[in-house]
Amino acid sequence: MSYTVPSFRHPNLPRNELGYTSKDYEGAVSTLCAGCGHDSISAAIIDACFQMSIQPHRVAKLSGIGCSSKTPTYFLGNSHGFNSVHGRMPSVATGANMANRNLLYIGVSGDGDTASIGMGQFVHAVRRNINMVYICENNGVYGLTKGQDSATTDLGSKSKKGDPSPYEPIDLCALSLQLGATFVANSFSGDKDQLVPIIQAAIAHKGFAFINVISPCVTFNNVSSSTKAYDYMRQHMASTNTVDYVPTADEITTDYQEGTTERVTMHDGSYLNLHKLEAQHDIHSRRSALKLMKDYGAEDKVLTGVLFIDETTQELHEIMKTTKTPLRNLTEKELCPGADALEKLNNQFR
Amino acid sequence: MKRDIIINQFVIKFANINGTGSASANNLFSRGIFRMGVPISPKNIFPSNIQGLPTWYEVRVSESGFLGRRGGIDIMVSMNPQSMQRDIAEVDKGGYFIYDSTKPLDPKLFRDDIDIIGLPLTATCRELYEDPRQRQLFRNVMYVGSLCALLDLDIEVFKQLISDQFRGKEKLVTPNVKAIETGYRLAQENATCPMAFRVEKRNNVGNKILIDGNTAAGLGAVYGGATVAAWYPITPSTSVIDAYSKYCRTFRVDPETGEKNYAIVQAEDELAAIGMVIGSYWTGARAFTATSGPGLSLMNEFLGLAYFAEIPTVLVEVQRAGPSTGMPTRTQQSDVLLAAYASHGDTKHICLYPSTPKECFEYTAMAFDLAERFQTPVILLSDLDLGMNENMSEPLEWDDERTYDRGKILTHDDLENMKERYGRYLDVDNDGIPYRTLPGTHPTKGSFFTRGTSKDEYAIYTEIGEKYIENMDRLQRKWRTASKYVPKPIIRKTDKPCTIGVVHYGTSEASTLEALHHLNTLHGISLDSMGIQSFPFSDEVGQFIAEHEYVFVVEQNRDAQMRTLLINEYDFDPDRLVPLLHYDGSPITARFIRREIRDWILQTTTSPRRGSRFF
Numbered sequence: 001m002s003y004t005v006p007s008f009r010h011p012n013l014p015r016n017e018l019g020y021t022s023k024d025y026e027g028a029v030s031t032l033c034a035g036c037g038h039d040s041i042s043a044a045i046i047d048a049c050f051q052m053s054i055q056p057h058r059v060a061k062l063s064g065i066g067c068s069s070k071t072p073t074y075f076l077g078n079s080h081g082f083n084s085v086h087g088r089m090p091s092v093a094t095g096a097n098m099a100n101r102n103l104l105y106i107g108v109s110g111d112g113d114t115a116s117i118g119m120g121q122f123v124h125a126v127r128r129n130i131n132m133v134y135i136c137e138n139n140g141v142y143g144l145t146k147g148q149d150s151a152t153t154d155l156g157s158k159s160k161k162g163d164p165s166p167y168e169p170i171d172l173c174a175l176s177l178q179l180g181a182t183f184v185a186n187s188f189s190g191d192k193d194q195l196v197p198i199i200q201a202a203i204a205h206k207g208f209a210f211i212n213v214i215s216p217c218v219t220f221n222n223v224s225s226s227t228k229a230y231d232y233m234r235q236h237m238a239s240t241n242t243v244d245y246v247p248t249a250d251e252i253t254t255d256y257q258e259g260t261t262e263r264v265t266m267h268d269g270s271y272l273n274l275h276k277l278e279a280q281h282d283i284h285s286r287r288s289a290l291k292l293m294k295d296y297g298a299e300d301k302v303l304t305g306v307l308f309i310d311e312t313t314q315e316l317h318e319i320m321k322t323t324k325t326p327l328r329n330l331t332e333k334e335l336c337p338g339a340d341a342l343e344k345l346n347n348q349f350r
Numbered sequence: 351m352k353r354d355i356i357i358n359q360f361v362i363k364f365a366n367i368n369g370t371g372s373a374s375a376n377n378l379f380s381r382g383i384f385r386m387g388v389p390i391s392p393k394n395i396f397p398s399n400i401q402g403l404p405t406w407y408e409v410r411v412s413e414s415g416f417l418g419r420r421g422g423i424d425i426m427v428s429m430n431p432q433s434m435q436r437d438i439a440e441v442d443k444g445g446y447f448i449y450d451s452t453k454p455l456d457p458k459l460f461r462d463d464i465d466i467i468g469l470p471l472t473a474t475c476r477e478l479y480e481d482p483r484q485r486q487l488f489r490n491v492m493y494v495g496s497l498c499a500l501l502d503l504d505i506e507v508f509k510q511l512i513s514d515q516f517r518g519k520e521k522l523v524t525p526n527v528k529a530i531e532t533g534y535r536l537a538q539e540n541a542t543c544p545m546a547f548r549v550e551k552r553n554n555v556g557n558k559i560l561i562d563g564n565t566a567a568g569l570g571a572v573y574g575g576a577t578v579a580a581w582y583p584i585t586p587s588t589s590v591i592d593a594y595s596k597y598c599r600t601f602r603v604d605p606e607t608g609e610k611n612y613a614i615v616q617a618e619d620e621l622a623a624i625g626m627v628i629g630s631y632w633t634g635a636r637a638f639t640a641t642s643g644p645g646l647s648l649m650n651e652f653l654g655l656a657y658f659a660e661i662p663t664v665l666v667e668v669q670r671a672g673p674s675t676g677m678p679t680r681t682q683q684s685d686v687l688l689a690a691y692a693s694h695g696d697t698k699h700i701c702l703y704p705s706t707p708k709e710c711f712e713y714t715a716m717a718f719d720l721a722e723r724f725q726t727p728v729i730l731l732s733d734l735d736l737g738m739n740e741n742m743s744e745p746l747e748w749d750d751e752r753t754y755d756r757g758k759i760l761t762h763d764d765l766e767n768m769k770e771r772y773g774r775y776l777d778v779d780n781d782g783i784p785y786r787t788l789p790g791t792h793p794t795k796g797s798f799f800t801r802g803t804s805k806d807e808y809a810i811y812t813e814i815g816e817k818y819i820e821n822m823d824r825l826q827r828k829w830r831t832a833s834k835y836v837p838k839p840i841i842r843k844t845d846k847p848c849t850i851g852v853v854h855y856g857t858s859e860a861s862t863l864e865a866l867h868h869l870n871t872l873h874g875i876s877l878d879s880m881g882i883q884s885f886p887f888s889d890e891v892g893q894f895i896a897e898h899e900y901v902f903v904v905e906q907n908r909d910a911q912m913r914t915l916l917i918n919e920y921d922f923d924p925d926r927l928v929p930l931l932h933y934d935g936s937p938i939t940a941r942f943i944r945r946e947i948r949d950w951i952l953q954t955t956t957s958p959r960r961g962s963r964f965f
């Protein structure tokens with residue numbers, strides 16, 4: 001059961017450029033377990049959209065099925081949402097995007113939803129470079145069906161029932177890099193400072209922006225043997241860079257030191273300041289990202305941050321050369337060739 | 351053999367090997383007769399293979415305009431040694447067997463109750479052409495030339511067709527015309543021309559056109575305003591998308607910028623294809639997919655979502671012989687139940703059953719209106735016979751006054767002026783159809799969460815039993831409203847009152863109507879008939895069945911699926927619905943239907959239980 005949030009407004013809440021407070025970006029009260037990582041991600045999405053002054057009704061939020069996929073109810077209550085079927089959010093998002101290219105598409109999925117039942121659709125969404133933000137709330141477990149191993153469960157990690165997982169996990173960041181994703185980031189639900197600017201950068205990115213967020217499941221997988229547990233992440237997290245998202249409208253005030261900071265201009269004119277901790281990493285190199293992830297993995301560390309960006313590619317509409325007008329806005333006038341044209345066609349069939 | 355001359359009434363069949371270019375020659379043959387004003391009905395019978403297997407092309411020539419399959423073969427043009435044994439056996443007594451005499455006919459195959467004509471086609475081609483590919487291609491055109499002499503066809507019509515066909519590629523006209531002429535001469539030299547079956551010019555095709563159902567459906571999608579097509583290739587539905595794509599390139603590309611007013615996505619599978627269609631409708635565009643049985647099976651989960659979350663969806667299903675991969679290039683009407691009730695839980699979907707290309711065009715365009723009016727999936731149920739064969743059809747028509755029925759969508763101003771709380775699933779008009787809103791319409795009003803889980807009128811998740819029932823009952827109300835909007839059955843009554851009716855749908859129509867005609871003229875049996883056009887059934891469907899003591903249900907599947915659907919939706923005594931079934935993968939024939947009905951009636955009138963109250 002979800003509830004509508006009471007519409008009490010604190011008079012002193014800060015307002016964004018549109019005059020909205022962060023309350024205007026909230027959704028129904030969450031019904032997830034207290035402490036679930038997924039709720040922190042919802043909060044980060046709310047912050048990111050509020051700070052970027054995004055019109056809530058210009059956002060379409062989509063998901064598959066799972067605890068993670070329930071969360072679109074809990075943020076952006078003034079946006080249309082679509083809780084589709086298990087693992088198939090990418091296709092619904094693709095169709096939605098085809099019909100109206102002017103909305104901001106935020107897709108939320110889980111590791112079961114993405115890496116198992118939805119793997120086929122996920123890889124093809126990456127491949128088509130659909131203009132959307134795709135967040136996988138990765139807890140290494142099937143939360144909603146009560147604790148089965150997922151395809152991202154660590155090898156040897158014990159589920160609550162006690163059996164160690166016998167299979168190699170799928171690394172969704174590595175996979176999307178190999179598939180040619182144009183924006184790949186890894187983050188942790190407990191690190192809002194990192195997550196919010198990453199989501200903002202993903203929103204500003206034109207094309208498929210993939211964010212894998214490690215999001216501990218307190219009920220079934222917050223166990224010491226899991227790399228998706230709060231304690232593990234707090235102790236083993238390493239950042240490739242700290243991210244600082246600067247919207248288009250802001251003046252460039254941040255001073256950055258040559259050599260340690262890289263500025264990436266997004267296609268809408270906003271930019272990212274990446275304060276590099278890892279000097280060798282070239283944000284535009286897939287190879288560098290993959291290598292670095294491996295290197296850190298060998299040291300038992302999880303690399304987070306924006307791993308890769310390619311701002312120069314074409315998203316699906318550009319590839320297909322569809323009209324700039326959203327297809328859904330076209331009417332009989334543009335779409336129907338009319339009776340005379342049909343009579344000419346009839347003649348070709350005689 | 352002494353013979354009567356038969357004008358414009360025969361069935362000719364071509365036995366070829368696929369991948370040898372015979373299709374275009376056969377096509378030329380049909381079009382030529384069509385241009386001579388004589389109705390024809392060609393049918394491709396082909397294997398699921400690209401090269402090397404037997405394929406057949408059967409053409410019904412019928413001055414009276416019977417377009418279904420008749421049954422039986424009068425003339426066999428045998429160009430495939432592999433299938434020769436079967437092909438010669440298939441010719442009706444008194445018929446003709448035409449073969450390539452470059453290789454002599456096996457004496458074992460010889461029959462003395464038919465005429466056998468040998469033409470040295472391959473040998474002649476070897477003399478005339480160097481290139482082996484040309485030899486093969488022109489051999490096909492050559493037998494069309496021979497048929498001109500044998501059937502007394504107007505050779506000038508064929509020469510004209512060739513020059514129309516190769517307009518812009520004049521270099522190809524001369525060798526093709528030469529091949530026609532050579533074939534003509536070969537026939538004159540090797541056989542008595544013309545033979546007993548002949549074609550005479552008539553004026554019996556009027557302004558009709560020759561078009562396959564899939565092309566008509568693809569055009570229907572262009573005219574119906576579809577802007578997104580998502581699909582996964584599968585025979586026999588692929589050419590629906592091919593046609594949509596072709597006509598979009600003609601009509602929907604900005605000549606200056608090259609920008610397209612459409613988007614076609616070849617999906618990774620059918621699950622994705624239907625997901626994309628649903629997504630497109632959710633943000634407000636008209637979209638569709640085309641598939642066949644195996645694809646429809648995969649789409650089941652999503653169809654349930656679209657039904658329950660009330661998202662318009664259009665699906666063109668071109669049926670082929672199942673189950674599983676079945677006979678993928680043969681026809682059947684065996685997805686009737688799957689389409690009607692696709693998905694788990696209590697679901698049902700609007701289905702349209704076209705029988706002609708014109709109906710493929712109209713019903714596809716109409717499907718987009720129905721889908722949006724009723725916010726639910728609409729399935730156009732065609733089949734391979736209709737979809738992939740050229741059918742003689744009334745010309746396609748469009749009324750320029752016609753506007754798209756987008757159904758109940760609230761605009762920004764509607765929402766702005768709305769005093770009460772918006773409820774996505776509120777039955778405001780008491781017709782079961784709620785009002786939708788599209789993403790991006792209004793900053794603060796009208797947003798809701800679309801879900802496949804149970805919800806109340808305001809789209810809020812609920813598992814309260816009464817709320818669930820309320821919603822399911824409203825969907826039922828919507829279904830009843832739909833039964834008033836979908837195309838009504840076509841009922842043809844005889845002038846005398848009669849107690850037996852015949853029900854047909856889709857491609858069983860032409861053969862059924864022909865059978866009824868002959869039952870009347872040859873056996874004095876006249877029966878009422880009804881062509882079902884859609885599901886949900888409109889009241890007239892039930893009335894027709896109620897009015898008749900017995901009703902034959904003619905269909906092309908093993909399990910009498912339409913009969914099951916009728917029994918399930920009404921509570922008729924199953925004994926009254928007599929199944930008449932054909933399911934070998936070939937289109938049902940008029941002779942078969944006539945025989946089945948006649949035998950049943952003869953049997954039943956002599957059996958005491960059912961009495962003889964029919965006439």
Ligand SMILES: Cc1ncc(C[n+]2csc(CCOP(=O)(O)OP(=O)(O)O)c2C)c(N)n1
Pocket residue numbers: 065066067068069086109110111112113114137139141142143144145150
């Ligand atoms: C077709 C289908 N199969 C199975 C299910 C049951 N199911 C619901 S959620 C889920 C797993 C969700 O796992 P994940 O995506 O990781 O989400 P989490 O709950 O962990 O956030 C499964 C198997 C379903 N809803 N649909």
Ligand code: SF4
Pocket residue numbers: 031032033035036037038067068139143144216217218219220
């Ligand atoms: S079961 Fe796990 S994933 Fe699901 S809500 Fe609870 S903590 Fe979150």
Ligand SMILES: [Mg+2]
Pocket residue numbers: 066110111112137138139140141142143150
């Ligand atoms: Mg999970």
